[in-house]
Amino acid sequence: EVQLVESGGGLIQPGGSLRLSCAASGFTVSGNPMSWVRQAPGKGLEWVSVIYTGGTTYYADSVKGRFTISRDNSENTLYLQMSSLRAEDTAVYYCARDHRLFYWGQGTLVTVSS
C-alpha cells in the first residue's frame, strides 16, 4: 500500500529555516518523480516543487532560491529544505507521488510568525 507521511512542520520565525520530511512506503522515491504542494489557510492549492528520477528539479517562482527539494534513496524519504522563510510561506505542505500527484500525504503545517 502506498503511504506518504510528512513531518517537520511547526512554528518558525521569519527569516528562519526548516526541513520537511516525507517518508514513503509501498514504492521507492528514487523510482518516481516526487512533488511538494502547499495550501495556505483557507486558500487553494499551490504547486511548490518537483524532483524527477534523474535528479532534475523545478520550483515555483515564489520559492525559487529559498527552497531545495531532495531525496534520500536509502531512507526512501523526500525532503524540502526551506530557508529565508516569510509569513506568506505559512501553509500546510503536502508531498505527493509523481508529477501528476497520484498519491498525497496528510500534510504538515508550517507557521511563519514572530
Next chain:
Amino acid sequence: DIQMTQSPSSLSASVGDRVTITCRASQGIGVYLAWFQQKPGKAPKSLLYAASTLQSGVPSKFSGSGSGTDFTLTISSLQPEDIATYYCQQYDSHPFTFGPGTKVDIK
C-alpha cells in the same frame, strides 16, 4: 507561467444532478491536465489525469474531457459524498499551476 481558471467558483446542485466544472488554460497544454477532489479538512485526492484517464479506484461517475485550453470535469449524478472543492492542474510546463478551485455543495 500558464494561468489556470475555473468556472464556476462555486455551485449548489441537487442530489442526482449532473454537474460540470470548466477549467481553462492560458495557453495550450495538450492533455496534460489533472483533476483533484479535496474534502474539508482532508488532503486532496487524485481523480483524473491526462484530461480523461480515471485514477484507479475512482468511481466512474467522474469523467473528464478536453484538450488544448478547455477542459471539463463532470459528475454524472451528484451525491452527498461529492461535497468538496475540485481543482484542476496543468503539468505541461514548469512551473506547474493549479486552478483556483470550484466548491460544490448540495442544494
